[in-house]
Every structure is written in C-alpha cells, then in structure tokens.
Amino acid sequence: MADHQSLVDTAFTAGLMSFLSAQPLYELCREQIHDVCYLIEQCCLRVRDDSNDLAPSSLCIKTTMHEETIFQYASTDTRARLAHWVRQYSECETASDRDAHAAYIMACAVKALGELNDWMRTTDQKAWSHLSEPPTDWPWELYCQFVEMQANPDERIEALDQYVLHLEPIISLPCLIDDELTPVADRAIKNAIRKKGGIISGMERSQDTSARDAAIVKQGMHYLAKGMPERNIPTAVHAWLEREVARPLKQRPEWIPLETQKALTRKSVEAILKRNFVL
Secondary structure, X not given: OOOHHHHXXXXXXXXXXXXXXXXXXHHHHHHHXXXXXXXXXXXXXXXXXXXXXOOHHHXXXXXXXXXXHHHHHHHHOOOOOHHHHHHHHHOOOOOOHHHHHHHHHHHHHHHHHHHHHHHHHXXXXXXXXXXXXXXXXXXXXXXXXXXXXXXXXXXXHHHHHHHHHHHHHHHHOHHHOXXXXXXXXXXXXXXXXXXXXXXXXXXXXXXXXXXXXXXXXXXXXXXXXXXXXXXXXXXXXXXHHHHHHXXXXXXXXXXXXXXXXXXXXXXXXXXXXXXXXXX
C-alpha cells in the first residue's frame, strides 16, 4: 500500500484532514480518521478516473443521503444488485457498477467519519460547559490535554462502535466481497476494534489502580489512627503492601491484579498517601 499520509493529504481530503486535525481530540482518533480518509480518497480517485459525463459529487452525496435505504434493499436483493439501488437513489443512471460501488463505500466511510467528528465536537463542548466560553489564551497543547481528560471512555467506545457499524456493510454485502476496497474497510474495522479493546483494558487498569490506592489509603489511615508518627507511615504501608503482594494468588486481596509481580516503590506509596491527604 502507498504511504498513508501522502494519500490522505491530496486534494480530495486535504480540507477534511485540515478540519479534523484541528480538533482537540484528533490525536485520540488519528488512526481511525486516517483509515476512513484513505478509503474516501480511493473512492474519489476511482469515480474521478472512471467518470465521463458522470457528476461524481452528485453520485456520492445522494448515495450518502440514502445509504440506509440502499443497504436495506441491497441486503435483501437476491441478485446482489447494490449498484442498481445506488443508481436508483442517486439518480445517476449512467454510473457503472464499479462507480456505484465506490460511491456506496464512500458513503459508509463518510458516515463512520461523522461519528468520530460528532464525538470529538460534543466532548469538546461538554468540557467547557461550566464556562460561558472556552479559554482563548491557553496553549493549544494544554487545551487538548484538558479536553482529553474530560473525555468519557464509555462515550468514546460508543463512537467507535458506531464507526464500525457504518463500515460493516462494506464487508458484509455479497457484491462487495471481491472489491479491492473491501480489505481496506476490513483493516479499518479491525483497527477500531483493537482500539476499543485498548480503551477497555485501560478502564480496567484504572479501576484496579483506584481499588489499590483505596486499600493503601485505608491502611495509612489505620496506622494514623493507632498513633503512628506520620514520618513512619509510608514505610509501614509499603512493608504491608509488599506482604500482601507476596501472598499466594488464592490468598491475595481482590484489589491486587493477578498480573502484579511486585509492590509499588516506597516513593509511590508516599505519593498516594499525600495525594489522598493521609499525610
């Protein structure tokens, strides 16, 4: 495959990429955005190269508008006539099957991209809902970091699910099985599923961390209540944590993840105690 960046930054998608890359949550969606922009690019190139008296923009816009209806008819059409239904609803009767298929694939990609754009825009708006307007004097990197911190992982996962849902017709419709763009859509779907898995794993690790920190704070408060000097508490809690981690797996507390092989450092334990106002 040709270099991804060089393909998505051509005339067809340069404006789209410029708009999306200026969003504060772009870095969280970079791979998915590039995947669908590459797909859109290839569809545009095909329609442009194949068209004679055909109006590519009209074909693609109308196909996107009627994508759900086209899918409904094409998925139940025993003769697998996706191109027929694209021509019917786009009112581009001169479009070849190859052009019509490209227009439909592009419609799916555009809708998938729309889900990410909606999530990025909505999350950005929510991040500043407590203010009359977002700050204008913050460095861009700090602005992006703040919005990323406000992003709800469940909403991000939902956006990825919808992204995949819009791409799935490309790999499920029988008449697109042999299309050269179907593997491109398949890779985009698999990349998004892997991304979702990574987010879920991160959420689980965060929950494990929260449970671990709560146990450390509880033990620190226990020592404090017994009258132990504050300067001795980090060392005592660290020693306790080491004992808990050293237990056989079946005897470990539930807040210690199975994959944990060693306890935190004393310095890390002290930081957790200070962060939670034990010290």
